Amino acid sequence: QVQLVxxxxxxxxxxxxxxxxxxxxxxxxxxxxxGWFRQAPGKERTFVTAISGSSGRTYxxxxxxxxxxxxxxxxxxxVYLQMxxxxxxxxxxxxxxxxxxxxxxxxxEYDYWGQGTQVTVSS
Numbered sequence: 001q002v003q004l005v006x007x008x009x010x011x012x013x014x015x016x017x018x019x020x021x022x023x024x025x026x027x028x029x030x031x032x033x034x035g036w037f038r039q040a041p042g043k044e045r046t047f048v049t050a051i052s053g054s055s056g057r058t059y060x061x062x063x064x065x066x067x068x069x070x071x072x073x074x075x076x077x078x079v080y081l082q083m084x085x086x087x088x089x090x091x092x093x094x095x096x097x098x099x100x101x102x103x104x105x106x107x108x109e110y111d112y113w114g115q116g117t118q119v120t121v122s123s
Contacts, residue, residue, distance in 0.1 A: 001025075001112075002024055002025060002028075002032065002098045002112040003025040004022055004023070004096045004097070004098060004112055004113060004114035005022065005023050005114055006020060006021065006094065006114040006115065006116060007117060008020040009094060009119045010118075010120070011120045011122065012086055012119075012120070012122070013121070014086060014087055014088055014123050015085060016086050017085075017086065018083045018086065018119060019080060019082050020036070020080065020083070020096075020119070021078060021079075021080055021081075022034070022036075022080070022081075022096030022114055023078055024077040024078070024079070026077075029074060029098075030053055030074040031053045032053050032099065032112075033050055033051065033053050033101055033102040033103070034050065034053070034072055034096065034097070034098055034099075035048070035049065035096075035097045035098075035099065035102070035105075036048040036049050036050070036070060036079075036081045036094060036095070036096060036097070037094070037097060037107055038090075038094045038095065038119075039093050039095070039116075040092040043092075045107050046105075047106075048060075048061055048064055048081070049061065049068055049070040049081065050103075050105070051070045051071070051072050051079065051102075056072065059102055061105070064083075064090075067083065067086075068082065068084070069081070069084075070082075081094070083119070087121060088121045088122065088123045090119060091119060091121050092118075093119075094116060094117050095113055095114055096114040097111075097112060097113050097114070098110060098111060098112040098113075
């Protein structure tokens with residue numbers, strides 16, 4: 001069982017930066033792939049980025065490539081999302097998720113979810 005709690009969301013102007021954090025409970029954090037997803041009002045939850053548990057290999061949606069960076073600290077059971085050059089279209093609730101594998105970016109492939117943190121980017 002893994003419990004996830006996100007933090008770090010807020011209101012930022014376009015072009016600004018935010019860093020999201022996600023702290024996990026559970027003994028086997030390092031074995032889980034960790035992902036960030038987002039959901040805008042009236043839209044489906046979509047993949048943003050993920051990092052594997054073993055190799056630390058990272059994966060990004062095309063829309064955030066070059067602007068967002070995912071990282072993890074297994075000793076602290078933390079995963080981070082550094083978001084730079086934010087755009088109004090990045091506005092959404094951001095969710096941290098844990099799964100057995102990185103998968104194909106389908107939310108159904110992830111087993112555990114945090115409660116989400118709101119990110120709002122003003123123009």
